[in-house]
Amino acid sequence: MIAFPDAVGRLAVALGGSPAAKFAASALVEADALGLPRFGIAMLDEWTADAAPVPTGASPQAISWVDASSCFAPLAVASATLDVAEAARQFGIAAVFLHGVRGFGRLAPFVRHLADAGLLGIAGAEGPPFVAPHGGTRPVIGTNPLALAMGQGSDRVVIDVATSTATMADIRNARASGTPLPDGIALDGDGRPTSLATDVAALLPRGGQVGSLLGLVVELMAGVAGGGRGDPKGRGVFILAFDPVRPGEGVDWNAKLARLKSDWTNGGGHWPRGGRQSAQAVLEDDFAQRLDACLARMTGQPGR
């Protein structure tokens, strides 16, 4: 077993010890602690000793583009998030577009950092074509999650929603276990609904037309404006942040957020918090052994 802060601390050192390294390490370990190992330290499989340093501009820019194809992706996304927070504080609003991004984990920890900084943060990621348009028959866009976070403490909101009914990993798992898929998840190679994982050629958008259009919004932002679409080296990711405090005005958006949360939960809704592992969490032996193996490979030294 290993305590959450210890795991984060050891991984942060192996990633270079920078603020971005600590942030990336925390995001990855958190996914494992939340029981989402596909988005956790499994990402370290793509780490290489010769990964390029993350490109950063000489000074903050309100809008910028980053080619992350030579970088370790979680570090690149963490670094871009730190940069966009600084730029949003300086300019009021800022955005960064990354392309060539390999597996980086979940969006939630990155937008949550922007909320911690007092900003409203929005991010989205496009990816390889697995999902058909609403009413369509063939895959065109990725599972394209959108995330938003604002606020602190118990009123904080962290939305992190995929725009497809399932992920390709879900399909692979169903294929491996021989489990039939629920209705309305996927299409076969002829564009017909299928519940056989072995026949899946396309996933369906979540919630029909509205999920399809939201997936298209993410594709237009991260894939077209951000330049990620069709890049064989990785995904397109956008991160946008702005400071909701109006200069010279006393409007308290925190109070409006608290009231909205209260209305939402009193109306029977679930207030999304995006998951966060407490610093007191302890991870199991299986995780500790996987982390040791990763660190040994990264540092060239046997694990402790």
Added chain:
Amino acid sequence: MIAFPDAVGRLAVALGGSPAAKFAASALVEADALGLPRFGIAMLDEWTADAAPVPTGASPQAISWVDASSCFAPLAVASATLDVAEAARQFGIAAVFLHGVRGFGRLAPFVRHLADAGLLGIAGAEGPPFVAPHGGTRPVIGTNPLALAMGQGSDRVVIDVATSTATMADIRNARASGTPLPDGIALDGDGRPTSLATDVAALLPRGGQVGSLLGLVVELMAGVAGGGRGDPKGRGVFILAFDPVRPGEGVDWNAKLARLKSDWTNGGGHWPRGGRQSAQAVLEDDFAQRLDACLARMTGQPGR
């Protein structure tokens, strides 16, 4: 009958003849030409001769807030859109948040203007609580549309999607005509599904959870960060734009957009264009008479 440009021209003069007046006039007349009279010159019912001029800053701001409660709403939204386009060209990215906005029509013409200016434009509008959260029983947020536009010509995309299954106007129409509602549209005062328009106490989110979360995104942007939520004088509206051209780089986002459109339509998807009336359109006598009546009231002179 009246030709589209003539109707726009006459209304623009009555609204003061400014660029914002021409833009607002075009947006309203277009809705009537598209057969959406609820979003057209019916908005002029809220025009008053003593409406305040639309507040504009001395110089473009990357992020700004506008109290539109004393303004004619379509003019305020048009003026804010023109301002955000100028600010986005200057700073690379910009956003404006309006609150106290009365009926202004559709979002599509406003984001389309940003696309015409070579920008990617996003807008959203929150409103009175008619829509329940996913899984909930009582109304908490508005029908909260989100819109996005980019590109020009045949590749242009204009998304304009409501996050509810229906509008309160749909419910009023069904109530007036005694028509039963389709399943999955609405809840009664006890939070149970209903098909009786007279029993409707809440609309349902479009597409279940994903539509509910998208409605919440719009509420957080326009209602919390923008300050519109709970303002009895009107809605919260946000308009955000950025310039997707990277300084010093040759990446052609127009080519990526054209390719995405081709992939989307070849995959069986509908490429959303948000409706646009051709300049050759002719509006019917009924519209011409309603316009005459509006103009007579606005100018204090009998219609021609």
